[in-house]
Amino acid sequence: MLDTQEILKTLNRPVAVFGSGVSGRSVGRLLNHLGVSAEYFDQLGSMGASRSFEDFHATRHELVIYSPGFSQGHPWLQKARQHGLICLGEMDFASIFWKGRIVAITGTNGKTSLTKFLTEALRLNGQDAFAVGNIGMPLSQLIPDLNSDKAIALCEVSSFQSESMNHFVPDTLLWTNMSADHLDRHDSMEGYFKAKYRLVERLCSPRLIVGSSVSETSEKLGYSLPNHTIILDEKDSSNLGNIEDTLFSKWPQRENYNLARNFWEISGFNTNVLEQAARRFSLPRHRLQRVAEWNGISFWNDSKATNFGATLAALKRFGHKVHWIGGGHSKGGEIGPFANEILPYLEGAYLIGETSTSLQNLLSDSGTFVESYAGLQNALLAAYMRADSPSVILFSPGFSSFDQFSNYEDRGNKFINAVTELRQQNSLLSA
Template sequence: MVNSRNCSRSRQTSPGEWRPGLSDLARYRVFVLGLGRSGVAASRFLLDAGSTVLGWDDSERVKQSAVVRQLKQAGLDVSRRSAAARVDLVVASPGIAGDHPILRQFARRGVPVVDELDLASLYIPGPLVCVTGTNGKSTTTALIAKMLSAAGQTVFCGGNIAPGRPLSAALRLRRRDWYVAEVSSFQLERARWLSPHVALILNITPDHLDRHGSLEEYAECKFRLIYRQRPDDFAILAWDDPLVRAARDRGHAKKLFFSDRRCVKGAYLKRGQIWFEREQVMPATDIRLHGRHNRLNALAALCAAKVIGVGNGPLRMVLRSFVGLPHRLETVRVLYGVEYVNNSMCTNPAAGARSLESFDRRVVLIAGGREKGLSPAEFADAIARRAEWVVLLGENRERMAQELRSRRFFRFELADGLRNAVKAAKSRARSGDVVLFSPGFASFDMFRDFADRGRRFRDEVRRLR
């Protein structure tokens, strides 16, 4: 096993690059914009470091929450007027875009704006593993953390993963051997310091174009994960994704790959067996997770664990036992021979298509939600090929109905509300079928977030008799 202590070396900055030391923070005035999960964690860390912390959130409910009240008692100054005050640094929550009026105000004054995860990465006391991509980030992040834990290492697992903790929360805990973080395009958009020892880019398909503007800009955000790596670091890339594979010449890290289509330098599938380099590790059929996309997630996680130094025993144990995270192809119950599967985390059309391909049984699909500037064509094509029946709900149900009709697929109905959608799916399913809740779009038309949507689906399924 790699001695993780040897990996926690200081990251050198380029000449002239500004980088605040931990002791510098005691002299800083920092404005935290957004007091949700990441903003609260950043505020706690900064207050502990002795910073003067000013904060704001556009939501009155958030500003009146118990956790923000506690932060105010610890010294946080919550006032929109503080946006006009002199500050040295702005920490913006990832969900807040650069055109927010307060951020534009600070930009005009030349105040640096960073993300909570990026700031925290400066002070993490051990080696950092970061996972990004359009789909599969959380599953792969959790697999790597479990593999390291199974090998006897202490691990902090966090970042963008939900449920989970922001990376800055780790700075208030005892030191771990390894830090494993999921990283989103929103977090990478403002990254100026992030430099993981091991970086993984799983896949890139169109997503969040309502914020990034184009697939090219979105991909560039993802590639920022590997730009500051050093020659003794590792970048693990998806060989089967042409857009990701094209990044093999970027950055200075050693490049490895994962693939289920060809033998590569890294982890791959060959004649039903999983290999790393020239070493046979285990049969692919031993992986508990559903679907090709999860097989690729497993290969990526295995590749990362192997370059770190994890032996085959812990890898096999984890891959044979890990059944997935909540809201990701999660079996809720089996009723009258019908399996009800919660895949509420499916928030883009490409993920919707992949989820349908995960089953070789008849699928009754529940889909629909709020669009994010993405074409639904790939999802609609997969539905027309693989779904037995579809129940459409949410903001874009009429749009999806039109897409299906244009493909001469008419086995669908529209539902008002999730309860009616679940009842409709039950009436169409027969023993041996899967009722798959895989929306393919964002949740904000009807729900607080994907987790709220998934919990509501679970509740409705458990009410069925």
């Protein structure tokens, strides 16, 4: 690993920035703040970026900073390394210049909600806290204006970001849970776990809190968590304080509150403030979001559920069978075990996307209603026509959105729009 001084020496020449989206432009702003010029490379050619990275480009640079979407095997990164260039991810690079504390938050599911909640709670407690990373705002965006040794950066860290980290040093690590995801990028469950475990190796203190599934996966794969690790039972709701009137009273958000509570206690903060924050907190859009109810049928948008674990957690939340709309683009992982796990929670399965045929074949002999549909609106209409009062219609895909939608936000918005149109049509028919 190169030390910081060697990285700083590379800033004497223009820096190559791979990706010209939010992450890349934030890096450019940080570089400008440091008095360093940047050259952008993006296959889409957006914002005037070069569409390719050639040998002659490599000779102009000593440092490459890349966005999380670039895998370690990307041809541009391979070419840069062949030419001896140093290659760092955006968060890894930005952390070199951050003066404050870093709380890293990772896991298969729940990390965005936990990051947002702890940020709000810390602000209520009087701290300068900022939610950054995979949550939407890059760490590099903070540094030009908000860099302070008294500030706390709560960094939501995906496996795409953590897999190659060499300079990022968190003071605290919260690891929510562990289940199969992103196997199309990491090739195996061990590759996915190893990418996240890199954060354990980078931790500079004994402040490590993990869910029990993390400990179980670690043991299964032959990895060791430090002796000082606080391992939480993800189903234990004792000693959580007064949260009965909050969204944290039910699974799966109870798991997040357990992590937050333990972080709060080892930090020596007043738990009354955390409970006050819990009463104020609302989930971000597309995360088990109740969007409508009429005729005794409630409609829930959980488009953020892009993996098996998230959908299973959503199904368990209701305590009874639901009409489930799911399917999408596979990110790897075995669909068979997933189908078996969700079956007991299904009143009906209304399937869309690339995985709809596979899911239908796996569920068709169960005695549960199962059908595939060409689009989301058709699936929603079918679920509504079969639902009796009271019923839940849950859109929790369990797969990526990129087969039919731009991203999970686009997918969730289209579901909300479809529910709105269905309600309007129902009102007209009832008038």
